[in-house]
Amino acid sequence: MKTIEELLESKNIRVTAMRLLIYKFLVEKDVAVTLSDIENAFEKSDRTTLYRTIKTFEEKGIVHQIDDGTGITKYALCEKGCNCEIENDLHLHFHCNNCNETVCLTAHKIPQIKVPDGFVAENVNLVVKGFCDKCSGH
Amino acid sequence: MKTIEELLESKNIRVTAMRLLIYKFLVEKDVAVTLSDIENAFEKSDRTTLYRTIKTFEEKGIVHQIDDGTGITKYALCEKGCNCEIENDLHLHFHCNNCNETVCLTAHKIPQIKVPDGFVAENVNLVVKGFCDKCSGH
DNA sequence: TCATTAATGCACTTCCATTGCATTTGTTTT
DNA sequence: AAAACAAATGCAATGGAAGTGCATTAATGA
Ligand SMILES: [Mn+2]
Ligand SMILES: [Mn+2]
Ligand SMILES: [Zn+2]
Ligand SMILES: [Zn+2]
Numbered sequence: 251m252k253t254i255e256e257l258l259e260s261k262n263i264r265v266t267a268m269r270l271l272i273y274k275f276l277v278e279k280d281v282a283v284t285l286s287d288i289e290n291a292f293e294k295s296d297r298t299t300l301y302r303t304i305k306t307f308e309e310k311g312i313v314h315q316i317d318d319g320t321g322i323t324k325y326a327l328c329e330k331g332c333n334c335e336i337e338n339d340l341h342l343h344f345h346c347n348n349c350n351e352t353v354c355l356t357a358h359k360i361p362q363i364k365v366p367d368g369f370v371a372e373n374v375n376l377v378v379k380g381f382c383d384k385c386s387g388h
Numbered sequence: 389m390k391t392i393e394e395l396l397e398s399k400n401i402r403v404t405a406m407r408l409l410i411y412k413f414l415v416e417k418d419v420a421v422t423l424s425d426i427e428n429a430f431e432k433s434d435r436t437t438l439y440r441t442i443k444t445f446e447e448k449g450i451v452h453q454i455d456d457g458t459g460i461t462k463y464a465l466c467e468k469g470c471n472c473e474i475e476n477d478l479h480l481h482f483h484c485n486n487c488n489e490t491v492c493l494t495a496h497k498i499p500q501i502k503v504p505d506g507f508v509a510e511n512v513n514l515v516v517k518g519f520c521d522k523c524s525g526h
Numbered sequence: 527t528c529a530t531t532a533a534t535g536c537a538c539t540t541c542c543a544t545t546g547c548a549t550t551t552g553t554t555t556t
Numbered sequence: 557a558a559a560a561c562a563a564a565t566g567c568a569a570t571g572g573a574a575g576t577g578c579a580t581t582a583a584t585g586a
Binding site for chain 1: 501502507509513524
């Protein structure tokens with residue numbers, strides 16, 4: 251069981267207080283977060299720092315970006331064993347039209363998609379919208 | 389064979405010179421266009437008019453919006469028989485990483501997507517990225 | 527023709543992503 | 557430990573795109 255410090259160092263991310271806090275925040279959240287979500291959680295720090303921190307996390311492959319169609323970029327921790335850097339994100343994302351939360355459905359892989367002759371598929375973004383388990387009411 | 393005027397009227401869209409021009413522009417293009425694309429094609433008219441025209445087309449169900457992940461909204465004509473108003477768009481979209489164009493693959497329907505228990509899927513956005521037929525080089 | 531309604535054009539706002547630069551903090555090297 | 561270096565942070569500003577308010581113009585219908 252690695253500490254967060256060890257994890258960050260293993261990815262060549264220098265450990266700072268802010269980065270530890272942001273990482274912990276992402277762990278606690280089980281949903282994808284926006285930059286503003288992080289901003290509101292840490293009123294002390296500056297948006298730019300948060301922005302660059304999350305970008306660093308993304309480049310180093312511990313966070314992935316999610317475009318759920320709301321127009322606001324969201325981020326979530328990669329699951330262990332995920333290698334976004336190399337191959338692209340394979341799981342689907344679910345956006346709830348009620349509570350407005352977006353979750354990674356990491357257990358639900360994206361099926362093989364056929365494209366016409368001459369087209370070469372490199373990666374796929376699949377977003378399902380509807381009602382999440384908390385909002386579907388049963 | 390309906391004229392464009394008849395088509396617009398049948399959808400309760402008042403016929404104006406600008407609307408005819410924009411409609412024709414969309415027909416000629418075989419790819420999804422951004423608002424700026426339209427803006428550049430008609431330097432005479434105002435962005436707001438173009439914006440509201442395309443929104444009108446969208447509301448009336450002759451155009452659908454495409455979020456291809458570039459962060460810029462794109463639009464394309466609905467195919468005949470398409471009823472976005474009622475059901476959601478079922479076909480997939482392809483975004484070329486080389487020429488940056490996005491096309492509707494109307495013949496390629498989105499497969500049935502499984503979601504976990506408790507989740508209710510209402511609609512799906514599926515975007516495939518890679519190289520289009522013009523750019524894949526063969 | 528006159529009244530009513532819709533379309534258009536201009537100015538402005540808002541929201542989010544992104545960058546430049548000076549400052550602070552942390553790491554290496556001597 | 558001190559000096560030199562590099563990276564992280566904070567503030568201010570920019571840029572791009574979506575969207576709105578309102579006055580003006582054009583189309584429709586009584
Ligand atoms: Mn995810
Ligand atoms: Mn389409
Ligand atoms: Zn929900
Ligand atoms: Zn292409």
